[in-house]
Every structure is written in C-alpha cells, then in structure tokens.
Amino acid sequence: MKTLYYFFAFLLLFSCQSKTEEFDIIIKHGTIYDGSGGAPFVGDIGIKGDQIIAIGEIDQNADKIIDATGLAVSPGFIDMHTHLEPIMELPLAESLLKQGATFALGGPDGGGPWPFGTYLDSLEKMDLGLNVGFLVGHNTIRKEVMGMEDRKPSDEELQLMESYVETGMNEGAFGISTGLKYLPGTFSELDEVIALSKVAAKQGGIYTSHLREEGLGLIDAVKEAIVISREASIPVVLTHHKAIGVKMWGKSSITLAMVDSARNLGLDIMMDQYPYAASHTGISVLIPSWAMEGGKFEERVSNPVLKDSIKAGIIFNILNDRGGNDLRRIQFSRVSWNKDLEGETLLDWLEMEKMEPTMPNAAELVIQAQLNGGTGTIYHAMDENDVENIMKHPMTMVGSDGRLSSPGEGHPHPRAYGTFPRILGYYVREKQILLLPEAIHKMTGLSAKRIGLKDRGLIKEGFFADITIFNPETIIDKSTFTDPHQYPVGIEYVLVNGTVEIDKGELTGKTNGRVIRKTTQKKGL
Structure with a gap:
C-alpha cells in the first residue's frame, strides 16, 4: 500500500513538473484575431521558447501568465515600408515597437543598404527590439555604379548592377525597391528597371516602388509598375500608394481599377499605405x-x-x-x-x-x-477620401513610411509613432472604414504572405511568437503634426520571438529581435 502511495505521489509530482515546464508563457482568455481575416475567438495561447505551441483552452502552468481578458490578441504588426536608417543608433526601434510592430521591412524607395550582406552582418551583432528584413535598393546600386548621371547604363554597367541585385538577393534581400521619383532612379528608363527586377524575380523576390510620379503623372506611373510586373514576372507593391496634389484628388478610383484589371489578367499587384493625408x-x-x-x-x-x-x-x-x-x-x-x-x-x-x-x-x-x-x-497635399478609398481595397497592406524616431529629435511625421494604432483606433473603431479582423489581416497575415515570411504573420501552432495584445476600446495614436513625439495608447503587450518586450504598456528592457533573411526562411532560423 505504501509503495502505491509513493508511486502515485511520484506521478503527481512529475505531472506538476511537466505542466510547469511545458510553457514559458501562457496568454489567457484573449480574443484571438489570428491574422487570416476570419472571425475572432476567445482562447489561450501557449508559448515555449520562441514559438507558439498550443492554442485553445490551456489548463496548465507557465513561468508567466498574461491575462488578456477583454483584450485583442493579434500577430505582431508587420510594417511593409520602414526607414530603418537610424537603427544602428536606435536598435530598440521604440517608435515602432510601441505601435505593436514586431517586423519592419527596410530599404524602401530604392534606398537599400550597401554592401548588403556586410550591413546585415553588422545588425546581427546588435540587440534589436524587433525583427527586420531588407530590400536591395535600385537607387543605391545605380549610384554605386553610375553616380548621379542622367543617362542609360552601358552594357557593362547594367551587368554590374544586375550582379549587385543578385548579390543582395543571395545575401538575404526580400526583393528590390525603386524610388523612381528620386535621384538617381529618376534617370533610369523602363528597360533598366525591368532587367534588374528580373534578377530579383528569379530568386522569388518582390518589387516595391515609390512610383515615378504620384501627382499629375500618377496614372502613367501605375501603368509603368504594371508593365514591370508583366515583363519581369515579379510581384509588385505600389508602396505608400496615394494621389498627391489638388488636381489629382479622387483619382485613386482610377488607380485602384487599374490594379483590379491587372490582377484579373493574372498579374500580382498589391499596395501598402500609411493612414494620413500628408506625405513626407x-x-x-x-x-x-x-x-x-x-x-x-x-x-x-x-x-x-x-x-x-x-x-x-x-x-x-x-x-x-x-x-x-x-x-x-x-x-x-x-x-x-x-x-x-x-x-x-x-x-x-x-x-x-x-x-x-x-x-x-x-x-x-x-x-x-x-x-x-x-x-x-x-x-499636406492629399485628400482624406482617397486615403479611405485605398485603405478599403482588399489588396492594401500597411506601411508606416516612418523613420525610426526618438523623442525630442526633429519634428517627424506622426506616422513614425502612430500608424498602426491610428488604423485600429480611428479608422476601425471610430470611422468604421474597416472591420477589426480585416484591418489586422492587412497588417499581419496579408503582409507576411506578400513578403514570403515563413512561420510569421499568423497566430498558429508552430509559428514564431510575434504577438501584439491591445485594448480595442482604447487603442489610438497620440502623435500629431504639431506635437509628433507622443507614443500611442492601448498597446498592452508586445512579444517578439517569445520574449515579452512590452508588459502592461511599459518596456521590459528585454530584446529578442532578429535580422531575417529571405534565404533563411525556415523554422528556427
């Protein structure tokens, strides 16, 4: 009898230990928006290490329990267009992290870093607050090869630029970006951009473009991007899509119809957008x-x-x-x-x-x-109706176009602090332009699929535990054009690769962000 007693006591002790060790973190009773755009459900999430390992009703122990009762539990937000240039000085990326972002795509507008691999190697040695990936920049490469000259490249120069794009892709770029409004990209002709985009396309990359014009020449610029998609066989993102200037207000109806027509022909055209009627x-x-x-x-x-x-x-x-x-x-x-x-x-x-x-x-x-x-x-040259029109399109994702910012430095555009909370608070809760599951999908699952991120962008077993927990009744941006250095409210918790970096709205001091390369998109990398 005593032997049986010790046997069952051992089993009970073993069971308790197993429950303690099975999860590092459990998020309890949250309203889970899984990033797919589907209806939310109330449940628990179990996290071990950097991964989600259980979703449902979890009646076990963990090192940390997060009570998410009444809160929305979402995949971490993905910023499709970020100016990460100051990241060496601001590795925590607090202006993004406090918005609920857990991944930022850098190198937009043709301005990707160079030498590409060397730059990423340096970042990997830093304690980053969130995950980052990069595009290889057309403007950067053109300037490297041709300076600021207004001419076509020679055959040798074009081949060298192609080799640079290939190098960037081999070193982990998610695709190529262009800034055809900016120097020296504005000097390039269509055939040059197509040739370089073909190189990125061969390795599964995407093409994102600050269009050649966003004002009077907007329609022709969208046509150009569609031609590039067709001729290079590459997925295209019309980045920070907008209609600039009073004479172009209302023309988003035309550009969105163009996107729909191109997609109906089998071309893979999408957009990203920031939720403000002013550019920077x-x-x-x-x-x-x-x-x-x-x-x-x-x-x-x-x-x-x-x-x-x-x-x-x-x-x-x-x-x-x-x-x-x-x-x-x-x-x-x-x-x-x-x-x-x-x-x-x-x-x-x-x-x-x-x-x-x-x-x-x-x-x-x-x-x-x-x-x-x-x-x-x-x-301040955009119309609010165009902003809302573009936002509602099913192929529009979210990109802040914000530069990493720190309180007191300059007078940044408020998107640097408020993009994601503004959508969720102002456009979802107050104006009801989007439904909450739809908005979350645009800033998580849809974006992850576009980039080709594996095991991120959804709340799903086996996926990385990049998770943002917010109060849907209070979340809102506070940054304004007159007083920009203000963090949003309503972001309660942010987990990056299973590490709680924001706890009850406050930074924990922990960092677990990673440099993510397209070439290493496998579990655990």
Missing part, C-alpha cells in the same frame, strides 16, 4: 530633377537663366504637386541648419524673413533650403 520626403522633391543631376545644383542656380527655369519648376510643383497650391501645406520636419524652422511651414518661413508670401519668393527659399543641405518636409 525631402524639400528637393519640389526641385526639377534635371537641376540636381550630377550634384551640380549650386552651379546651376548660379546661372541666372537656369535659375529662372528651376524656379519655374518649383512653382509648378507647389501649385500642382506636393505643394497642394498652398504654402501652409509645406511643413518642415528636420532642419539641421535651423532648428527654429522645425514644425513651421514655408509660409511661416517667409514671414520670418519678412518676405511677401508669393510663389517666386517661396521658390527662392526652397532653393536656399537645398543649398543649406535640404530639409525633411511634410506635405
């Missing part, structure tokens, strides 16, 4: 590209005849493109040479200089700004 880029976007060619802008504005042409081009862009026909729509974000201008508008600057608020005078200040080293600039 350099002041140079107002300057005709020919004036910047070869780095000879200062020389050209010293020539009175050329300067008149440059001013005319700037005035045209203020009236018809990014300027939105209103000097108050041009707002400075980062001005290294005059911090007093940060947050102010071009109209404010004219007033500071005691200059008449005319378009020629505004053009003079744009030239001066560029000569001083340029500025980061917010352009």
Whole structure:
C-alpha cells in the first residue's frame, strides 16, 4: 500500500513538473484575431521558447501568465515600408515597437543598404527590439555604379548592377525597391528597371516602388509598375500608394481599377499605405530633377537663366504637386541648419524673413533650403477620401513610411509613432472604414504572405511568437503634426520571438529581435 502511495505521489509530482515546464508563457482568455481575416475567438495561447505551441483552452502552468481578458490578441504588426536608417543608433526601434510592430521591412524607395550582406552582418551583432528584413535598393546600386548621371547604363554597367541585385538577393534581400521619383532612379528608363527586377524575380523576390510620379503623372506611373510586373514576372507593391496634389484628388478610383484589371489578367499587384493625408520626403522633391543631376545644383542656380527655369519648376510643383497650391501645406520636419524652422511651414518661413508670401519668393527659399543641405518636409497635399478609398481595397497592406524616431529629435511625421494604432483606433473603431479582423489581416497575415515570411504573420501552432495584445476600446495614436513625439495608447503587450518586450504598456528592457533573411526562411532560423 505504501509503495502505491509513493508511486502515485511520484506521478503527481512529475505531472506538476511537466505542466510547469511545458510553457514559458501562457496568454489567457484573449480574443484571438489570428491574422487570416476570419472571425475572432476567445482562447489561450501557449508559448515555449520562441514559438507558439498550443492554442485553445490551456489548463496548465507557465513561468508567466498574461491575462488578456477583454483584450485583442493579434500577430505582431508587420510594417511593409520602414526607414530603418537610424537603427544602428536606435536598435530598440521604440517608435515602432510601441505601435505593436514586431517586423519592419527596410530599404524602401530604392534606398537599400550597401554592401548588403556586410550591413546585415553588422545588425546581427546588435540587440534589436524587433525583427527586420531588407530590400536591395535600385537607387543605391545605380549610384554605386553610375553616380548621379542622367543617362542609360552601358552594357557593362547594367551587368554590374544586375550582379549587385543578385548579390543582395543571395545575401538575404526580400526583393528590390525603386524610388523612381528620386535621384538617381529618376534617370533610369523602363528597360533598366525591368532587367534588374528580373534578377530579383528569379530568386522569388518582390518589387516595391515609390512610383515615378504620384501627382499629375500618377496614372502613367501605375501603368509603368504594371508593365514591370508583366515583363519581369515579379510581384509588385505600389508602396505608400496615394494621389498627391489638388488636381489629382479622387483619382485613386482610377488607380485602384487599374490594379483590379491587372490582377484579373493574372498579374500580382498589391499596395501598402500609411493612414494620413500628408506625405513626407525631402524639400528637393519640389526641385526639377534635371537641376540636381550630377550634384551640380549650386552651379546651376548660379546661372541666372537656369535659375529662372528651376524656379519655374518649383512653382509648378507647389501649385500642382506636393505643394497642394498652398504654402501652409509645406511643413518642415528636420532642419539641421535651423532648428527654429522645425514644425513651421514655408509660409511661416517667409514671414520670418519678412518676405511677401508669393510663389517666386517661396521658390527662392526652397532653393536656399537645398543649398543649406535640404530639409525633411511634410506635405499636406492629399485628400482624406482617397486615403479611405485605398485603405478599403482588399489588396492594401500597411506601411508606416516612418523613420525610426526618438523623442525630442526633429519634428517627424506622426506616422513614425502612430500608424498602426491610428488604423485600429480611428479608422476601425471610430470611422468604421474597416472591420477589426480585416484591418489586422492587412497588417499581419496579408503582409507576411506578400513578403514570403515563413512561420510569421499568423497566430498558429508552430509559428514564431510575434504577438501584439491591445485594448480595442482604447487603442489610438497620440502623435500629431504639431506635437509628433507622443507614443500611442492601448498597446498592452508586445512579444517578439517569445520574449515579452512590452508588459502592461511599459518596456521590459528585454530584446529578442532578429535580422531575417529571405534565404533563411525556415523554422528556427
């Protein structure tokens, strides 16, 4: 009898130990949105190491129990378009992490890092707050091979650029990005972009593009992207898709119809978007590209005849493109040479200089700004109806287009702090533009599938435990155009590869982000 007693006591002790050891973390009683777009369900999630190993009703122990009663449990958000350039200085990526993002795709707009593999190797040695992947940048490669010259590449130069794209893909790039509005990408012709995209396509990469134009030339620019998809046989993302300038407001109905038509023909065209009616880029976007060619802008504005042409081009862009026909729509974000201008508008600057608020005078200040080293600039030149129209399209994902930011540094676009909570709080809860499962799908499962991320983007057994837990009744962005350095509210927990990095809204100090390469998309890597 005593022997049986010890036997059962041993079994009970063993059972208790097994329950303790089976899970590191259990998320209890959460409303689970699995990232597929389907209806949510209430349940528990068991995590061991960096993976989800059980979903359902879990009646066991764990080292940490998270009570998610009344909270939404989602896959970690995926940022399809991120300016990760400051990541060496801001490896925690707090401005993204506190939005609930657990993966960010860097290297957009043609600006991927180079040498590609060397850069990723360096990042792998850092304690990262979230997972990152990168695109190889067309502008970066073209500048490396051809400088800032406005011409077609020679056969040898094109072959060298192709080899660079192949190298980037072999070293883990998820595809190629272009910034055909920016130098030197704007100097490239269609056949060059197709040739380089074919190289990325052979290795399963995607093509993301800051289109050649997003204002008056938007329709032709979308056509160009569709042709690239067809000729290179590559999936295309129209990144930060928008219609810029008063004359283009409402034209998203045309571009979305073009996407639908292309998809009906079998082409794989998608979009990403940030949820704001204002864009952000350099002041140079107002300057005709020919004036910047070869780095000879200062020389050209010293020539009175050329300067008149440059001013005319700037005035045209203020009236018809990014300027939105209103000097108050041009707002400075980062001005290294005059911090007093940060947050102010071009109209404010004219007033500071005691200059008449005319378009020629505004053009003079744009030239001066560029000569001083340029500025980061917010352009309030989009229509809210287009933002909502694009958002509702089933092939639209979410990309902040935000630069990693730190409180007190510059005057960033609020998307750097608020993109994902803004969609969930403002566009889902308040405006009901999207349903919550649909919005979560756009920022998780849909994006993961587009990139080719394996074992991420869904809450599913065997997938990595990248999980964001938020309060759907309170989540909202706080960052504004006048006061941008504000973190959102309503993000309660963020887990990155099974590590709790935000606990009850506060940073834990732990980091478990990884550099993810397309070439190593297997479990455990």
